[in-house]
Amino acid sequence: MKIILLSIFSLSVLAATPKGIENKVKYRTSFGKCPSRAAGTLTLKLVKDFERNHSLRSVKGLIDRERLQEKHYVSDFTINFDPMDGMLSFIYDCPSPLMKVQIYKENGLESYEAILVENGKLYDPTYEVLLRSEKKLNYSLPFLAIPVGDTDKDVQQKITSIVSGLSLAFRKQLSEVIISDSKELTMIMSVKGHSSSVFLGRDEWDEKITKLTKIIGYMSKKKKVPTIINLTNPKKVVVKFNE
Numbered sequence: 211m212k213i214i215l216l217s218i219f220s221l222s223v224l225a226a227t228p229k230g231i232e233n234k235v236k237y238r239t240s241f242g243k244c245p246s247r248a249a250g251t252l253t254l255k256l257v258k259d260f261e262r263n264h265s266l267r268s269v270k271g272l273i274d275r276e277r278l279q280e281k282h283y284v285s286d287f288t289i290n291f292d293p294m295d296g297m298l299s300f301i302y303d304c305p306s307p308l309m310k311v312q313i314y315k316e317n318g319l320e321s322y323e324a325i326l327v328e329n330g331k332l333y334d335p336t337y338e339v340l341l342r343s344e345k346k347l348n349y350s351l352p353f354l355a356i357p358v359g360d361t362d363k364d365v366q367q368k369i370t371s372i373v374s375g376l377s378l379a380f381r382k383q384l385s386e387v388i389i390s391d392s393k394e395l396t397m398i399m400s401v402k403g404h405s406s407s408v409f410l411g412r413d414e415w416d417e418k419i420t421k422l423t424k425i426i427g428y429m430s431k432k433k434k435v436p437t438i439i440n441l442t443n444p445k446k447v448v449v450k451f452n453e
Contacts, residue, residue, distance in 0.1 A: 242301070256278075
């Protein structure tokens with residue numbers, strides 16, 4: 211993220227504007243993939259702070275102090291002030307959502323939900339709601355089930371890397387991604403309305419996913435949908451169909 215201070219002298223002149231003279235700045239925004247409702251609310255807060263303090267440093271302090279980047283789902287931003295035309299520019303970016311995450315607590319009975327996004331962070335489920343309300347998300351997100359006792363950043367980042375690396379067409383076929391207590395990976399896919407269970411074991415997930423995409427592509431051409439694909443042993447792939 212960057213905040214560019216174009217002219218310290220010009221900002222000092224603004225700060226010295228006599229009372230009674232209109233000192234409201236013009237501003238423009240680029241929301242990127244962000245929900246406009248969240249990014250717009252953030253922009254208004256920042257513009258008000260700049261009009262009050264005439265300081266980009268103050269704006270940065272407000273963002274950090276009130277954790278506004280996190281609260282408004284922004285992954286990166288640039289704020290730029292051009293003193294020649296009094297234009298304050300905001301450029302935002304937000305991550306794409308990958309999966310709904312259901313994290314089970316240690317007793318196995320309680321859980322809570324979040325949205326796993328492409329940078330590996332967990333966002334409040336409201337993020338999905340906002341994106342859908344603005345038609346910036348128009349397909350179902352798969353579920354990721356992971357025991358909280360075994361949650362570690364390495365596994366979370368690995369799953370994020372795998373899923374974000376898949377084509378959108380393939381991701382749309384994912385229904386559920388499950389990490390077991392023994393850290394075995396299972397995927398449930400919905401292919402042409404039929405369910406397929408994919409077992410990937412505990413390791414070599416990248417290589418197995420590459421094989422899986424080839425298998426699914428080949429089966430699609432043959433208009434066949436396997437019910438089970440077992441890739442736990444990458445040297446012996448087992449594919450089963452309904453009889």
